[in-house]
Amino acid sequence: MHRLHIVNGKAMVASRRSIVARLLGFFSTPIYNAWKHRDLIVAILCRELHERFKGSIAGWVWAVLAPLLSLVTYTVVFQGAMHLPDNTTASTSFDYALFIFGGIISFNFFSEMAYRAPTLLHEYSHFIKNTIFPCDMIPLISTLRATVYALIGLSLMISAQLLLTGRLPWTVLLLPFWALALVLFLVGVTWFISALGAFTRDVSYLMVSIAPLLMFATPIFFSRESLPEPAQTLIYANLITAYVEIVRDLVVNGTIPSFGLCCWTGLVTAASFWGGYWFFDKNRYRVVDLL
């Protein structure tokens, strides 16, 4: 039975719990909530995807056409660039185009969330204020929606790799792990930014000013190895760098990312996911009152 017991603004838990139980609770809460509300997530996700291209004749063709056009553009513009930015000789003339495309997919996924997150809760305020809507699921739904478009881009990239170069490294089989990590990372980022954005509209302006700059601070058009030494390590402070490097390793280079890179990515993902949820959960009722 659903039971609510609140004393002076704090929810009471059934009994005093040990530190281990509380830690377990902390780590399992976001996952448990997502599972509990899976029907809601699916229902809203379906509606939003269904409506994205409603009213257009071509419909979902647009979702494929946009990334396809950018892939074609890179291929035409960079065709014949014989040297990859890390100074290894390109084996085919398409490698550089794919190299950029891999970076673009990851970065666009991030920037879509960064632009949308600050106003996300405002968009859904009619849900949050009028019904018993689990507002912590909104950033999750929104990220999953963007995931669909990122997956379209990724499939295009893999198909292009196969068609243009005639080979596909076995490491693409590891892509699901990369995708899972990137999605969890972005869910966490969205939790954080959306809660912050509910307090003040300034977050929205901040994102609009820094996201385009961040694009040049991410190794998309150049490779990390081409940077001078301190910058080579420093660029990992831009958290998207790790995800860009991994997708390139897996699809374009066909190598397994280094152990250090995998550890760093795992750490960033976990910190973002649980940290983001912690921040959102801590402020959720303050946010509701502000909307």
Place this chain on the structure above:
Amino acid sequence: MTFEVIRTHRLGKVFPLFQSPADRLKEIVLRSPRSKPFWALRDVNLQIAKGEGVGVLGRNGSGKSTLLQLICGITRPSIGELWVDGRVAPVMALGGSFDPESTGRTNAVIAGVILGLKRHEVLERLDSIVEFAGLGDFLDQPVKKYSAGMRARLAFAVCAHVDADILVVDEALAVGDGAFQKQCLDWLGRFCQTGTLLFVSHSLDDVLHLCRKAVWLDRGRVREIGDPYKVGANFSKAMELEPDDPSRFQA
């Protein structure tokens, strides 16, 4: 023996009012208060038993909606204790949470799922929901083509199908026509035999018809509680005699 499903003890909700958004930041950073507290609710003590119908009366801004939001768990009280037992379904701002671009069917499914049903459960009950709402062929039309009354019908119909233990109805019936209002009141009357109802309405007749108890809220405090006829009579008298005091919105 009566079983209490809602109990509050000295429940209060305060909203800090800031002159400017920058003051909010200053208060967090400098830790010096720069806001005026506005008490939307204060010292509310309520005991509501299972199967009881309770009408909530009060002027605009007297804290009715805040009380209902607290009971639904939409927002948290600032102070005091609150117990709620059972599945709560809010019938607030009817249809306000509908997405105008989506069809009635999609909105009904989402509304049902939000209120705690499984997706397949809503789909199974969809025929019955449509029949209750009397929408007919409009179900697969976008909600933006609905009239306000049709939206309210669909929203109420969904709420009537979610097996709630506690139904929270806020000004919901005002938009529907007479026939639909009567249909809803009849349904609410049947619901009251087993479930708990919290009912906000400016129609005293509806409150008297459905509720065995009334709470009169005035400036966030309980002014009177008890028999709906007595409370209702005093409330109407006060509405006529006491001038509308604009200072009640001041912090």
